[in-house]
Amino acid sequence: MADDIILEARGLSKEFKGFIAVKEVNLQVRRGTIHALIGPNGAGKSTVFNLLTKFLTPTRGQILYKGRDITAMKPADVALLGMVRSFQISAVFPHLSVLENVRVALQRPRGTSFHFWKPEASLHDLHDRAEELIEAVNLTPWAGHTAAELPYGRKRALEIATTLALDPEVMLLDEPLAGMGHEDIEGTAALIKRVSADRTILMVEHNLSVVAHLSDTITVLRRGEILAEGAYDVVSRNPQVMEAYMGTGEVGHA
Incomplete structure (x- = not known):
C-alpha cells in the first residue's frame, strides 16, 4: 500500500560532467523497516544515499517523503520534517560531556542550540530526556566524560543519541560500522536494531554479515543501477549479485 512507503525515489539520476553515476533508480523504503543499500565499489550507493539525504541534487528524477516532493529541499529543512542523516548532521562537540552534547542536540528544535550564554537552570527541563537518550545508547557510565x-x-x-534527540521518523545511516573492531560492531549493530523499533532506517553498509542480520530489505546497486532487491536470503543467492561481488564466487552468508 502507498501509505506503507515513507521514502521513495522515482527515476533518480545523477551525472557528473557527462559521467552517469546513478541511472533511473526507482526505490521504495517501507515504513518501520531497516533498508540497506549495498553494492561493490563504484556501484553508486554513496551517490544514491547522498541524493536521498539531499547532500547532492539529482540531474533528473524525484524524491518523495511521505508523499511530499522534497527533491529541491535542503538537508536542514528535510530534517525538520523528520528525516535525519546521522553522522553528518549530528554534530558532536569533543570538549563537551556526553550529557552536554545530548542537551545541545535537544535544544535544536527550539532554535537555541548555540545559546551557551543562557543560564544552566534553563537547561534543567532537558536533563531528564537527555539522560533517557544516554541510557538508550548504553552511555550512562560515560555521561560525565567528554566526547573526546x-x-x-x-x-x-x-x-546516534544526538540524532535521536531530533526525534527522527527516518534515520539515515552512512556506513555506521566503518572502522570498528568486532566488539564495537556487535554493540553498534545491536543499538541500531534497538532504535529501529519505532522508526524507519535506511543505511549504506559494507559489512554483509551485519546487513544480513539487521535488514528487512536490501537494494543491491551496480554501475549506478538497481541490480536486485529483496530479503538477504534472496539477493545473496542471485547469480548477478554473486557475479557483481565476487566475479564467479558468491556473497557470504552469515
Whole structure:
C-alpha cells in the first residue's frame, strides 16, 4: 500500500560532467523497516544515499517523503520534517560531556542550540530526556566524560543519541560500522536494531554479515543501477549479485 512507503525515489539520476553515476533508480523504503543499500565499489550507493539525504541534487528524477516532493529541499529543512542523516548532521562537540552534547542536540528544535550564554537552570527541563537518550545508547557510565575521551564505538553511540534527540521518523545511516573492531560492531549493530523499533532506517553498509542480520530489505546497486532487491536470503543467492561481488564466487552468508 502507498501509505506503507515513507521514502521513495522515482527515476533518480545523477551525472557528473557527462559521467552517469546513478541511472533511473526507482526505490521504495517501507515504513518501520531497516533498508540497506549495498553494492561493490563504484556501484553508486554513496551517490544514491547522498541524493536521498539531499547532500547532492539529482540531474533528473524525484524524491518523495511521505508523499511530499522534497527533491529541491535542503538537508536542514528535510530534517525538520523528520528525516535525519546521522553522522553528518549530528554534530558532536569533543570538549563537551556526553550529557552536554545530548542537551545541545535537544535544544535544536527550539532554535537555541548555540545559546551557551543562557543560564544552566534553563537547561534543567532537558536533563531528564537527555539522560533517557544516554541510557538508550548504553552511555550512562560515560555521561560525565567528554566526547573526546570516548572510544570509537561509543562516539558512534553518542552520535546516534544526538540524532535521536531530533526525534527522527527516518534515520539515515552512512556506513555506521566503518572502522570498528568486532566488539564495537556487535554493540553498534545491536543499538541500531534497538532504535529501529519505532522508526524507519535506511543505511549504506559494507559489512554483509551485519546487513544480513539487521535488514528487512536490501537494494543491491551496480554501475549506478538497481541490480536486485529483496530479503538477504534472496539477493545473496542471485547469480548477478554473486557475479557483481565476487566475479564467479558468491556473497557470504552469515
